[in-house]
Amino acid sequence: MARSNQLELVQLTKRYGETVAVDDVTHAFPAGAYVCLLGPSGCGKSTTLRMIAGHEEVTEGSILLDGFDISDLPPARRGTAMMFQNYALFPHLNVRDNVAFSLRMKGVDKPTRHKRANELLELVDMGRFADRLPAQLSGGQQQRVALARALVTDPKVLLLDEPLSALDPFLRIRMRAELKKLQRELGIPFVHVTHGQDEALALADEVVVMNNAVIEQAGPAREVFNAPRTEFVARFMGGHNVIxxxxxxxxxxxxxxxxxxxxxxxxxxxxxxxxxxxxxxxxxxxxxxxxxxxxxxxxxxxxxxxxxxxxxxxxxxxxxxxxxxx
The missing domain is CATH 2.40.50.140 (Nucleic acid-binding proteins)
Known part of the structure; x- marks a missing residue:
């Protein structure tokens, strides 16, 4: 059953000295939706994701999850989980122990954490590879392990930082379908950063287009594509003429x-x-x-x-x- 995990950004700002990376962003993410943060390099989308995850400090504003301000909590206590672009798997641990790692850090006993890791490996169709090392896996297989590891803590929101960029085009399209299916099964919001318009249109219930540290337009994927509000959105989404x-x-x-x-x-x-x-x-x-x-x-x-x-x-x-x- 879908859970109502409402993620909300309230006047969220991030500055690095004089540089404003995210500028006074307010946005409520639909509960249980697949959301793509889309925009060119340097627009603020990854910084926004990292602030939600707790890997980047908030300069001003707040991040609410289920109505609670999580802005000052450490990453492990936020109810969010992040899947990184490079998968960041431990090379010396087998697949099962990679997935179970955060439960081990929380002091969960071995049988319990291995049982949970095995369940999630089955969910991402990697159960038969549980005893292999990351180096013995393909890129797509490593990605599934990283996904299982992010989900092992039962997060309220899953954050994905350009998760498909390292894959070849054929595998990228296959993994898109699997991510969407998994998100529907879990019923939690996925917030996925990408600079690929095709990827955003294929995956997203909601597209959030960022430009110059602000949200330029947000809405259902079809609406943003068919009715761009600004020249930037029309040109960035592609497939449009502007005259x-x-x-x-x-x-x-x-x-x-x-x-x-x-x-x-x-x-x-x-x-x-x-x-x-x-x-x-x-x-x-x-x-x-x-x-x-x-x-x-x-x-x-x-x-x-x-x-x-x-x-x-x-x-x-x-x-x-x-x-x-x-």
Whole structure:
């Protein structure tokens, strides 16, 4: 059954001398949700995660979990668990003892902690590797062990710092599905830091986009993608065009752009064509120098293919254009 672990940041700030890494951030994370903190390097997402975990001191503001301020508690007493990017497994301990390590530190007896470690290894499909050393495992297997180790303390919130970045693309996609399934089974919030838009859209119930130490936009993944509020969010999420109109800046999806007939649409010159399997990405420059991206269905493009340097006319549904905040 899902538990109501509400994580809340209240005017959270982190300064390093004159540098503000996180600036007065207030946000309530939905209970039992998979949340991705998304943004470019240096935007403050990892610092925010580390403050929640207790690995970074809070300069100002507070972190609430189930209504209690955990800002001054040591990491082990917060009810959170962190899974690190590099997995940080002990090379001299076997898989079972790696998973049971924090229970050992708490003085839990060997049979009890081994029983709990074995249960979690079964949960992440690593039971048969319990006696192996980390060096005898693949990257994906090491990641599952790190996940089991983070969950062994029965945390109220699991924090994941770019957990898939070390994996090859094929394994990354497989592990995404497993993380999502595991989060649903456990019913606790997962807060996952990534700079990959695809990863965030695939995993997140809620996407929190950070930029320049603040939250630029937060909401359901589909809403953030379809209705970006600012130029930064539209460009960072990808798949959008941003242009200036007499009424202000607007964003519209690249998969809604079509090649128009000779008397319709906006004139432009093709600058690049990239085959992507089910679609073809056609980039074109308008007469005013703005660059537009059209994601065209493969069969449409190859019915009348275009090459760089060719003149085209592009159209889109004005009704689906999204007005951006200044």
């Amino acid at each position: 200036a109109t007499p009424q202000g800046k607007v964003a519209f999806r690249a998969d809604g752009v079509r090649l128009a007939g000779p008397d319709a649409g906006l004139p432009a010159t093709v600058t690049a064509v990239e085959y992507q399997g089910a679609s073809v990405a056609l980039t074109a420059a308008t007469e005013s120098g703005e660059e537009l991206l059209a994601l065209l269905p493969e069969e449409d493009f190859f019915a009348a293919p275009k090459s760089p340097g060719e003149a085209v006319r592009l159209s889109w549904d004005e009704g689906r254009a999204n007005r951006l905040q200044a």
